[in-house]
Amino acid sequence: MATDGLAIERRDATLDVTVDHGDQNLFSVAMVNELSDEVRSAADEPGLRFVRLRSRGAVFCLGREGASREAPPPPRAVRAVAASIAGLNELLQTTPLVVVVEVQGDAAGFGAGLVGNADVAVAAQGARFSFPEILTGYAPTIVIGWLTRTVPRKRAFEMVATGAWVDGETALSDGLITEVVPGARLEARVDERITELAALDATALRDTKTFLSRTRAMDPASAAGASIDSLVLAVAGDGA
Amino acid sequence: MATDGLAIERRDATLDVTVDHGDQNLFSVAMVNELSDEVRSAADEPGLRFVRLRSRGAVFCLGREGASREAPPPPRAVRAVAASIAGLNELLQTTPLVVVVEVQGDAAGFGAGLVGNADVAVAAQGARFSFPEILTGYAPTIVIGWLTRTVPRKRAFEMVATGAWVDGETALSDGLITEVVPGARLEARVDERITELAALDATALRDTKTFLSRTRAMDPASAAGASIDSLVLAVAGDGA
């Protein structure tokens, strides 16, 4: 692991990613790309089933470096950065690995995107969430691209158009996160969750994640049809 | 009515279905098919407007018979069972009859699917809900096929990937059920709801249910267009 700011190691079935990159844990473009590369290759490693994302310090992640209006970069550079971020968000949703984030403090912008696109997000009490992109002068289109599929529309508008912080209880009732626990319980609670998921049949859990993303955009009747095929394949594969 | 475990009778405008099939009220495949057949034919009977599903005993329904990993059945049998269940779920959503479930105790797996796919679900305090399919070793694809269209994505993942019980209050705020009432009020409350709906114009209520399912997969602008046509047809038919 060569990228400054990210410590990545394999522990049992888990790709364990720890962010440690200054007071705000801002992601550089290199960190975004490194994280994508690691998640993508981990999905092909037979023993790996989980991605655990966590941070050191007072905040989880307040965004990415250079996300300001000063000196707008050339279009080609903007496209590269936007594609990296949108691509990582999609990858977190579509990888067969289960993505668990451990949110020990505030998450904003790109950091809140990691939370929103994970499968499981456990947050410490007091952690808050915001999408402040619009305050830098641009529409947060990358956030809008996925947020309206995660929280109700008026709540999504509120977040992206004001950049306001929402507390954990609101994020929980909106569906942005899975659970709020006392800070002292955070790491142990994520351990418990991964242990619980690790006890399940590995193929079944992988299929669950895959089927969730594969049917994201299907109409209901097609999703029902696909569910039959998927179950038959799973059981037939088992008996073969 | 010839299927063991289901008592089905017509009372006024209601197809009244009572499950009474042992301690867990597990559904056999015959019961699933019988219920589908009855709902399908009831939709063509002019006087019928409602399906009321309820159970005798301590639990509403904890699943279906044989839903375990012991001795995986041949693919053709898996397909038949999966098609029966997915087909019933779709039927409950798309029938013009209003489907009301009266949940007097815990509902799991197939039983929780009946709750989730109904139009109205009134639950007694203390009733809990879970999708434990993954614990038997297979991805609950049939559940995923509809659940992500009913509750927020992270809540759906939580339920299908852990099989954990959720209480009535959580199920209510997630949108899985309509109302929680004291157990002693349950039957009377469902009576009240059906009486209230029965007082409405029968065609209007049927059109409401039909339009809800017909526009499930439409883009918003198309649904707006369809709504105009549907209203014109209803009023024109009335004046004709």
Add this chain to the structure above:
Amino acid sequence: MATDGLAIERRDATLDVTVDHGDQNLFSVAMVNELSDEVRSAADEPGLRFVRLRSRGAVFCLGREGASREAPPPPRAVRAVAASIAGLNELLQTTPLVVVVEVQGDAAGFGAGLVGNADVAVAAQGARFSFPEILTGYAPTIVIGWLTRTVPRKRAFEMVATGAWVDGETALSDGLITEVVPGARLEARVDERITELAALDATALRDTKTFLSRTRAMDPASAAGASIDSLVLAVAGDGA
């Protein structure tokens, strides 16, 4: 402004619309069309960024005139009215202007539609919401066309099939409104919200609203792709 019941004026960047049309603030068809025309033309005026909708009197708006079963009008007239209402709902969602409603009292039917289709809805404590259309004998298809994209399905069914009032807290947790405030704070709170939004870059806010509506019906991967293009265009336009 020539239509009785609507006072419309431009204040700074806001198209300020005040409804004052009798005890129930019922909308005439002329008022619906006037509101649509004004919102549509305001979107082309460079200085305008907001639409603020509010009412005088005890209620916000209890519906539209003539929304009863007495003397069903000819199909052509039904189509014209339905198209006006559905068209206004779509316009509120798709206009690049930010639509803010100030709900000082109960909102029903067409009035609740204004609330649901706005971007921001601030309601005074005590205000309630209902869709009583079915009580007049027709399926509320125009409501169903958009409501199921705003609140969870079982909650939508409950509202359209019973016509029951829901209180502000329920409307808030369902995602129908943005915030509930004490009545004495209502006008000042909406002032604050518009002031806060007005401080943002005008193009960024317009793009935010536009991108929200443009991606409404996209599959998630396409929305992610569109978000990259949109961001590149915004930044490139800025540097040009």
